[in-house]
Amino acid sequence: MLCVGTATSVAAPTAAPDAAPAPSAPAGQAPVERLIVGYKSMxxxxxxxxAAAKDAEAxxxxxxxxxxxxxRLGTGAALVDLGGELGKKDxxxxxxAFRADPDVAYVVPDRRVYAAAVNPNDTEYQRQWDLFESAAGMNxxxxxxKATGEGVKVAVIDTGYVAHSDLAGNVIAGYDFISDPFMxxxxGGRDSNAADPxxxxxxxxxxxxxxxxxTTSSWHGTHVAGTIAATTNNSKGIAGIAYNATIQPVRVLGKCGGTTADIMDSITWASGGTVSGVPNNPNPADVINMSLGGSGACDSGTQSAINAAVNRGTTVVVAAxxxxxxxxxxxxANCSNVITVAASDREGNRASxxxxGTIVDITAPGGETAVSSANGIWSTLNSGTRSPSTENYKAYQGTSMAAPHIAGLAALMYQANPSVTPAQxxxxxxxxxxTLPGTCSGGCGAGLADAARTLGASGGTDPQPPTGSVFTNANNVNIPDTxxxxxxxxxVTGISGNAPADLQIAVDIKxxxxxxxxxxxxxxxxxxxxLQNTSSDSADNVITTYTVDASGVAASGTWKLRVTDMYSGDTGYIDSWSLTF
Structure with missing residues (x-):
């Protein structure tokens, strides 16, 4: 007999850590002399x-x-002097007192940091708030x-690659899948040269x-690639999230965009599948980034290409x-078996x-340049208005910029655990x-991605990724309204004896x-x-982990998640679920 235990949410976000991501300091926490207080913009x-001075006094x-x-700091935050060194409790x-004020967005100690390997010497790194700022950076x-992407291959399905010295060392040969010579x-048409003209x-x-x-040339694929894997600690430019990973440019976007057929073939080839008339990819991707899209339903052709890529072990990240x-x-964005990424601004709001929506999986920094380019995502680019000219850097905004943050994080995960699956x-x-420090109307997935937490690194806090043997089914199953x-x-295979008394069942139902x-x-x-009976809860989605005493049944065999929609009027589907033994 199975006994239902306590259900705990794996998606319930927790408060942002007090300390901003920073290099490791000497042992022991130094006394605090100042605080950085970020007030809500209005x-x-x-x-x-x-007014800030009066508030500090109060x-x-x-x-x-x-x-x-x-x-006042450059970000608009207030630096508050504590009048001397205070111990941790004081x-x-x-x-x-600041956190209790609804007008305060965040408060963090102004700590000392020390030179260490995790403090890049890249000259433009200070512009990359999206990587390190405590309020809305990705930590x-x-x-x-824990990882820098070493040995991991990321395919960027985009406009191709324009040469840039801050990225060139991590770029490997790709392919141009644009079949229409005009586009x-x-x-010409398809060829082995993925250069962006x-x-x-x-x-x-x-x-x-x-x-x-x-319009002028966007050099979009190069901007995306820089966020993922720009060369780091080279005393120039920016730092990539997975800066030791390799980038494989796969060109599908040109004049007037790209076509479904070309994109399907690019997904297949990038993930190690066979495409007629194209040499096999010698470097199949662990991660695919697609910062592209259009309106309409996910067509069955694109879905089949994505499913095959995931079955080969490739994680597919797309812009919302x-x-x-x-x-x-x-x-x-609405295809199954992808990680759909929404964008946040520098304050941690959903970008305007x-x-x-409910199909969004996660939010990452995408920037918002309407007020200032300093609030955008700074990355590698080119100054040419039509054909390539001199390399440069520029701030862009968009879910196109948010998605590569998640692709880079996925690359770190593949290095840390080469056997990790796309579902994991x-x-x-x-x-x-x-939790997003700002506001999100409409649904921003599980919240703001946090790299340190996800890697279980020294800068992260609980919850950590599941441990033990994890079995996952990421195939969608529609739930009829009947x-x-x-x-x-x-x-489940390879687990001897009975299931544990604390079997974890992670459920993601849209x-x-x-x-x-x-x-x-x-x-x-x-x-x-x-696990759950019907109730009057009108909120969207079931994204949680249940703990069940399953010690009375054998572990190995076929387990089933059974879902019944008991009332008419709303529909959904099983997105994924997993068992952790």
């Missing part, structure tokens, strides 16, 4: 030094300390003592008056789209342009996300009214337990 304290009185406003009391430096813009367009030359005006709309209406990559990134049970099966659902686990013996 508050008086965010825009007035005198917070100090509340905590029994003497606080003074020191100065500093925590002061920070608690990347805290993961670098290729390089004098430029994707500029003249007004109306793509039909239907598109584009509405002349930039229409401030439900990502369910855009492909390949970012798509949203997605599950670990989601379960180790932290009180008819559906099951998703999972074959549904627009989760209270409609009855969820059960069925053991190989046929014994079953109810």
């Amino acid at each position: 508050t008086t304290e965010a825009n007035s030094d005198s 917070k100090g009185k509340k905590a029994g300390e003497s606080l003074d406003f020191d100065r 500093a925590d009391d002061v920070m608690a 990347v430096p805290g993961a670098w003592d 290729a813009n390089d004098g 430029g994707d500029w367009m003249l007004q109306g030359e793509c039909g239907n008056n598109y584009p509405e005006r002349d 789209g930039n229409s401030n709309a439900n990502a369910a209406n855009f492909n390949p 342009y970012s798509n949203y 990559v997605e599950s670990s990134i989601r379960s180790n996300a932290r 009180k008819t049970p559906v099951t998703s099966s999972l074959a 549904h627009t009214y989760r209270g409609d659902l009855k969820i059960e686990i069925v053991a190989p013996s046929g014994a079953s337990a109810v």
